[in-house]
Amino acid sequence: MIRYALSCDHGHEFEGWFGSSGDYDDQQGRGLLACPVCDSQAVRKQIMAPAVTGTRRTVRDVEPARMQAMMMEAAGRIRAHVEANFDDVGDSFASEARAIHEGRSEERGIYGQATPGEVRDLVEDGVPIAPLPQEPPKKAELN
Incomplete structure (x- = not known):
């Protein structure tokens, strides 16, 4: 049809x-x-896009438990990459992110901690930031 x-x-x-x-x-x-x-x-x-079907699996084909495991693995890899390649500035994250954004500090990737208020202020001021994924639980800590 x-x-x-x-x-x-x-x-x-x-x-x-x-x-x-x-x-x-x-x-x-x-x-x-x-x-x-x-x-x-x-x-x-009328002009319309064709409906093309393929043999690739879609996200809907993956069972929820497997999807959750895949997401946790991806989040862990992102976190590991950031920790290995970015500077940990600890509690100074908000001030250092703002200094980099304003050109008062060296341009580089950083990570650290910020309060909800500091995060809100950075976002409102257009400072590009993103949350770091939580560290995945250790396999020994799982049921």
């Missing part, structure tokens, strides 16, 4: 289902297509 987005010469939009693209052409040629709103037979296909 093929679904086409259709419209009539009065601007009414609707859809039609056909067994094949040839079926649309045949029905159109025989005057069998009409607008369901105004009964106009001046019906034409």
Whole structure:
């Protein structure tokens, strides 16, 4: 089955289902297509994106427990990358992030701690920041 987005010469939009693209052409040629709103037979296909299916698995195909494990692994990798490649500025995060943003400190990746108020102020002032994913629990700590 093929679904086409259709419209009539009065601007009414609707859809039609056909067994094949040839079926649309045949029905159109025989005057069998009409607008369901105004009964106009001046019906034409609209531009629409094709619905393409593939064999790749989608997120919906992954069971929730596996999805959670994948997300925890990704978060752990992000955190490990940041800890290995960025400077830990501890409690000075807010002031150092602002200094880098304003050009008063060396441009570099940093991480550390900030209070909710400091985070709000940085965001409001346009300082680009993002939360660091929490450290994933150790396997020995899991049930």
